[in-house]
Amino acid sequence: MIFSFDLLINAIVSGILIGGFYAAVTCGVSLSFGILDIVNIAQPAFIILGSYVAYTLNASLGLDPIVISIIVLPAFYLLGAVIYQIYYLAFERRGQESLRGLAFFFGLLFITEVTLVLYFGVDYRYVQAAYIGPTWHFGAIDVPLRILVPCLVSLLMIAVLQLLLTRSFIGRAIMAVAQDQLALRLMAVDPVRIKRIAFGISIATASLAGAFLIIIQPVEPSVGREYIGRVFAICVLGGMGSLPGTVIAAMLIGIVESLTATFYGPSWAPAVSFGILLLTLAVRPAGLLGR
């Protein structure tokens, strides 16, 4: 293939934009897996659920997908809180979270996917919004709005999360529960409650990420699978539980994937994140900004 500078720049720009979206997809896992040590492999399924909620309300009421996802945030938060409560009672309290907890989340992932297939079928679904379609041009660089808008909202969401984690009492308690539960209990804070809140927030981010996903590309229930490797690759590469690390890693993976897709063909892109995941685990398991 002939090397083209325009192609390269465009690939990098679109990689950064997609990376912003990947950060939104990953930040839930960074919270649950990175901070709480709950290996929530079902997160991609909840993201697809978010996509379908956005699709359903967009098709019936004509609301903007991002607005919808913000409206249904409390519902996703509640879902997360309920799942954590079950997880806590059934596994964490008994000290069986490693094997059976994983099987539990895998079961949830599978049930969500099959239920969506049964209800919506395997057709691709998409949403309508004003910013889907137009593209801004800066010289040779194309910036499609359907990727720019999710990227910006995603970065905003992560900034808010980071402020919440570092400045508010609850956020600091969440960071503390990752380090020392006993110390937290001595400060008269219930670690289970803090973890429930944190896990609720991590699932709530799936609502927004799902809306972004369906804005960027048409969605069918098994799309989530592609994101499992990607999400955990980003989470590990970024350094477990660090949100700034997540953003940097997401953009790196976005760029590498975009370059691969441009120069080798899009069908190779899913293998990129897996390669990076294995490489990170083998070379530097602590990630870029690891604690």
Next chain:
Amino acid sequence: MRTIPFLIICLAVGAAVFAGAIASGNDYLFFAGYVVMQYIVLATAWNILGGYCGYVNFGTAGFFGIGAYVTVAIHQWHPLPIPLLVLIGGVVSAVIGYGMGYLTLRLRGAFFAIATLALAVVLETLVVNWDYVGGSRGAYIVRPEAIAPFGSYIRYMFMIMMLLAVAALTVARLVERSRLGYGLATIRDDELAAEAAGVPTLRLKLIATTISGALMGMAGAPFPYYIGYLQPDSTFGFDYAVNAIAMSLIGGTTSWVGPLIGAVLLGSLQQLATVTISSAVNLLIVGLLLVFFVIVAPNGILGLIHKYWQHKSDDFVGRRRVDLEAAAPAPAADGAPGAPP
């Protein structure tokens, strides 16, 4: 029981099943039975790593698919007899299992689980981009109509899969009662303590991963001949992974009997449900059963049986019932007079 008598009993049971299926005169039984046998192999293989060692492998479909696609690749070049293909498929997926284990098993169990979860996606990507084995279009493999002593080909395939199931059970039983099995159990209970006590944890985990991967690949090798049309999307789907895990966990993970019970129960149930309801609904049932069992009966059917017997014998000698589910360490009530209740 020694291994040789065990093997003979297994083979005798297998022969009886085979004779029964022939006596019924219905070839559909062989088609359904093949799938059940295949699940016995997959669940048993999963359990060698997942049940004995506590490391969760979500890549059952990946290893199974490696076996299947090795067969397709070889078939495109030159058709070989199935037993040979089974061996080759087993070796290739053992090598991949070893390689992946080497990269990820030194870390916490969660990383291994995540890597296996992504493995199926990557293998699918590879196969989709590999035109020689059909790419995303899929590959057709024409099954010969008949083979010499068996009559129809499916009987032959059923027998191969049954022998594989017997082999898998024997291997699992051997592992369970060997130094390897005890070592794996210590890793499952407390890896740090095992390491400190001198158990070569990484080596044992790698051996278990390799055996488990090889068996899964062997189960996949005859599959293209069974299905006739192999497609990457369905071969690398979650169905195999969720089934292998559900069957082991529902049966009970601590013994080779558990996956056998789980595979026979769930496998037969699914064969019935696929015919009577639909295949999507039956997968939903498997997922729901899996979640239900891990929450309500974490030790599976074996655990329930065990608890039942324990209660019964406790009643018989008039001892206090010990609640196995209690989170607190089990009170050593027996023998210690005047121990607090």
